[in-house]
Amino acid sequence: MSKSNEAFWWSLFSAGGVLAALCMPVFVLITGFLIPKLVGGKEDPALVFYDMFSSMASKWPVRITLFAVIFFSLFHCAHRIRHTLMDLGLRHSTGLLAAICYLSALTGSVFAVLALIRL
Amino acid sequence: MSDNTKITLEVFRYHPEGTGQTASKPSYDRYDVPFHDDWVVLDALNWIKDNSDGSLTYRWSCRMGVCGSCGMMVNGEPKLTCAAFLKDYYPKVIKIEPLVNFQVERDLTVDMEQFMEKLESVQPYVIRDDVNQTDDGEYKQSPAQLARYKQYSMCINCMLCYSACPVMGSEPEFVGPAALALGHRYNLDNRDQGTSQRMDRMMEHEAVWGCTFVGECSTVCPKNVDPAGAIQQAKAASAQKYFKKFFVPKGAGK
Known part of the structure; x- marks a missing residue:
């Protein structure tokens, strides 16, 4: 019997699940449907789309929101993948498995920061 | 025929x-x-x-x-x-x-022995610091307070969920769906005062955190108890307790 730090990872997983479920459909709606519809009739829609999106995303509250959604969603995925692999039988090197999953999520988050700062 | x-x-x-x-x-x-x-x-x-x-x-x-x-x-x-x-x-x-x-x-x-031990380990009964005298009457409970845990009290210990659970197959130490759901049922009971001692067991690695949320336990349950749901709620409660220990000094707020 042992105490567990799983609560920490599960909290990231849980937050990621909530944020992904609430925000992702909204983001897809905005960037995938509303903005293209808005710029659809204009000349050079791709450029207008880029201008609109980058001016929106360069605001700090938007950057922070985007980062939070990306960060937690990545850790949500990492946790889910880790446990699915454990269910599939990878139970012997759980430490290594956890390290690979969560480091991948961390790497993705670092790239997200770099991309968001450059916007 | x-x-x-x-x-x-x-x-x-x-x-x-x-x-x-x-x-x-x-x-x-x-x-x-x-x-x-x-x-x-x-x-x-x-x-x-x-x-x-x-x-x-x-x-x-x-x-x-x-x-x-x-x-x-x-x-x-x-x-x-x-x-x-x-x-x-x-x-x-x-x-x-x-x-x-x-x-x-x-x-x-x-052999049900291990199941019985696991069930016992989550103390699935009302724990009281003080026990009222019979003359004081019963512990009152409103319909809303009953509704919080009623579903989880329908468990008949048939152990179907233990057979359905893939974690059970690969980690025999896992406390398992029915026992965790019953532990959670008593944590939700307003007459109970034993949450903290029950949670010591339920927060262990082999308890709620062993669950990988496959959900088969709830699929096979003949009484619609939804043990998977109970475990997820217990995880949220465990996580709260886990983070609390970093912010609340030891012994405070008891």
């Missing part, structure tokens, strides 16, 4: 305690059983025991989905055999095996 209609049951047999000729390796015996529309698998097993092979061993009691003793694998699925109708399988052969993820004692009966 004519009286001569038969259905074939392929039944797992194992008598580990015998010696010489009565000792057996695990094997399957086939029995042709009268088929009736209103018969369940348990009726067929009882017919075999009465008419064909008195040595067949299995547990059963109430025949109405309340006692939780007749759980077996029916064609590979954990089921209460008192609720599994022959007509749902006819005319195919029905394969009956003991619940998986348990040690087999004999034929279709499994």
